[in-house]
Amino acid sequence: MTFDGPVAILAGSGQLPVQLVAHLKRTGQDHRVLAFRGFAASELRQHADATVDLLDLKSIMQALENWSPAAVTLVGAVSRPGFSALLGAYSLLRNRQEVKDVIARGDDQVLRGAVMLLEERGHRVIGAHELAPDLVAPLTLRGRIYPSEDDWQAIRVGLDVLGALSAFDIGQATVIAGQRVLAIEGPEGTDRMLRRVGRQRQTWLGLRRRREGGVVVKAAKHGQDLRVDMPAVGPRTVTEAARAGLSGLALGAGSTLVLEQDETIRTADRLGLFLTVVDLPWMEAKRA
Amino acid sequence: MTFDGPVAILAGSGQLPVQLVAHLKRTGQDHRVLAFRGFAASELRQHADATVDLLDLKSIMQALENWSPAAVTLVGAVSRPGFSALLGAYSLLRNRQEVKDVIARGDDQVLRGAVMLLEERGHRVIGAHELAPDLVAPLTLRGRIYPSEDDWQAIRVGLDVLGALSAFDIGQATVIAGQRVLAIEGPEGTDRMLRRVGRQRQTWLGLRRRREGGVVVKAAKHGQDLRVDMPAVGPRTVTEAARAGLSGLALGAGSTLVLEQDETIRTADRLGLFLTVVDLPWMEAKRA
Numbered sequence: 087m088t089f090d091g092p093v094a095i096l097a098g099s100g101q102l103p104v105q106l107v108a109h110l111k112r113t114g115q116d117h118r119v120l121a122f123r124g125f126a127a128s129e130l131r132q133h134a135d136a137t138v139d140l141l142d143l144k145s146i147m148q149a150l151e152n153w154s155p156a157a158v159t160l161v162g163a164v165s166r167p168g169f170s171a172l173l174g175a176y177s178l179l180r181n182r183q184e185v186k187d188v189i190a191r192g193d194d195q196v197l198r199g200a201v202m203l204l205e206e207r208g209h210r211v212i213g214a215h216e217l218a219p220d221l222v223a224p225l226t227l228r229g230r231i232y233p234s235e236d237d238w239q240a241i242r243v244g245l246d247v248l249g250a251l252s253a254f255d256i257g258q259a260t261v262i263a264g265q266r267v268l269a270i271e272g273p274e275g276t277d278r279m280l281r282r283v284g285r286q287r288q289t290w291l292g293l294r295r296r297r298e299g300g301v302v303v304k305a306a307k308h309g310q311d312l313r314v315d316m317p318a319v320g321p322r323t324v325t326e327a328a329r330a331g332l333s334g335l336a337l338g339a340g341s342t343l344v345l346e347q348d349e350t351i352r353t354a355d356r357l358g359l360f361l362t363v364v365d366l367p368w369m370e371a372k373r374a
Numbered sequence: 375m376t377f378d379g380p381v382a383i384l385a386g387s388g389q390l391p392v393q394l395v396a397h398l399k400r401t402g403q404d405h406r407v408l409a410f411r412g413f414a415a416s417e418l419r420q421h422a423d424a425t426v427d428l429l430d431l432k433s434i435m436q437a438l439e440n441w442s443p444a445a446v447t448l449v450g451a452v453s454r455p456g457f458s459a460l461l462g463a464y465s466l467l468r469n470r471q472e473v474k475d476v477i478a479r480g481d482d483q484v485l486r487g488a489v490m491l492l493e494e495r496g497h498r499v500i501g502a503h504e505l506a507p508d509l510v511a512p513l514t515l516r517g518r519i520y521p522s523e524d525d526w527q528a529i530r531v532g533l534d535v536l537g538a539l540s541a542f543d544i545g546q547a548t549v550i551a552g553q554r555v556l557a558i559e560g561p562e563g564t565d566r567m568l569r570r571v572g573r574q575r576q577t578w579l580g581l582r583r584r585r586e587g588g589v590v591v592k593a594a595k596h597g598q599d600l601r602v603d604m605p606a607v608g609p610r611t612v613t614e615a616a617r618a619g620l621s622g623l624a625l626g627a628g629s630t631l632v633l634e635q636d637e638t639i640r641t642a643d644r645l646g647l648f649l650t651v652v653d654l655p656w657m658e659a660k661r662a
Contacts, residue, residue, distance in 0.1 A: 256535075
């Protein structure tokens with residue numbers, strides 16, 4: 087998608103904002119970067135058009151007003167700030183009880199609240215996947231190693247678990263070994279979940295980093311607003327999966343961002359893990 | 375329930391076997407204790423009739439043959455031994471591929487496999503709750519503090535999450551704050567899950583042990599075999615919940631063991647947490 091005016095990137099932490107901006111530069115799309123202090127990567131902050139505190143809504147809105155962007159994207163992680171800090175900042179703008187309700191409902195809802203706020207101010211909010219479709223995992227993406235029959239069975243269990251949980255505000259990834267659920271991602275994120283699995287196995291086996299098998303399945307939930315919280319993986323996810331003794335990764339097609347795709351695949355090949363992209367039953371239904 | 379002959383207690387770690395044996399002594403029920411080396415509490419091992427290795431199936435079966443118990447109970451945690459160790463031990467008795475399948479399916483299935491094995495040898499396997507109904511959380515159990523409206527809402531979300539996951543071999547507890555799922559218990563157990571929630575909050579808030587609210591909901595799953603893996607809590611669970619900044623605990627009625635009930639309630643009262651027992655929709659259905 088290309089836009090006549092500039093697009094505004096509200097950038098949190100991680101590699102996604104960095105790669106998204108690189109993509110926009112490559113494709114010649116005019117853009118402005120608003121970096122969140124304490125979150126955005128330093129390489130991004132150096133070239134940011136504005137650097138603001140996450141909760142300084144007044145400065146954020148002011149910057150957007152100055153830029154008059156054709157579209158706005160919220161991208162990268164921002165650790166959940168304290169409840170009262172959030173409450174104070176949002177309350178400048180909206181009914182206190184309503185804000186409290188939104189925050190209580192969870193991460194997704196907080197981010198949806200932010201999207202709503204931007205839309206009320208007349209901004210068009212889009213997802214990173216709309217600006218840079220190249221970053222989205224295509225069904226054809228895969229490494230040299232292919233999942234075994236056991237791996238496919240575990241992948242199916244993983245998709246069932248994510249499907250059963252899609253009504254709840256909880257993670258987008260799960261680790262399955264055999265038919266056993268070793269972990270479900272909470273607010274800690276995929277990397278920490280994988281480290282947890284590694285620690286559990288260390289206890290059981292008295293051994294570290296032994297390849298015990300199992301897969302991590304990561305995909306957008308049923309009904310998830312991809313504009314605010316699209317699952318993303320990169321080379322580090324593969325490394326953590328290897329350390330947890332897993333045999334590979336399965337990613338939801340069309341709804342997962344793969345950062346540094348070449349390097350991610352190379353890492354999987356080098357560490358002996360499969361990386362495969364699977365169609366999601368619930369995304370199918372949506373498309374039909 | 376009382377038995378004419380002795381009942382055999384196969385004892386793993388934790389306070390549950392200790393309290394169960396104390397209960398049997400109090401009620402005058404004849405019993406024999408088989409303690410698993412490296413798992414059973416030392417106070418239990420001192421009075422055990424036999425102490426054996428977890429995987430020494432031959433000695434276990436021999437002891438049971440000598441005692442001719444009226445019933446057998448498996449009680450207390452046994453950390454999952456390594457796959458190959460388990461495979462080797464079970465394979466002495468049964469088809470190798472079948473054993474492998476059972477192990478791949480998860481903890482519940484491994485324990486059910488052990489129950490099956492005992493039943494095939496003619497033993498009657500019962501649950502700790504059948505031997506000591508006093509240990510089971512009754513609907514009337516509660517502390518001095520009562521859940522707020524918000525807490526009740528979180529409890530309902532927690533029951534929904536456990537309900538949605540009951541088809542899978544995964545934990546029996548979840549932590550909910552508002553409508554947000556902070557954690558789902560995996561093989562690590564309730565205490566470690568609570569510590570994880572505490573750590574997450576530390577990151578978000580830069581503060582430790584601040585009371586932020588949220589509840590832990592713990593209950594048997596739909597269709598769970600209570601003989602092999604009944605959820606249990608005690609004073610330590612309450613302490614960990616307080617450290618994680620939660621406001622209280624909700625336990626499934628009739629399907630959760632509460633160890634040291636008086637001390638557990640006292641701890642909750644002292645730390646300012648509610649402790650309440652809730653009816654489970656799926657247990658209702660079973661009873662009807």
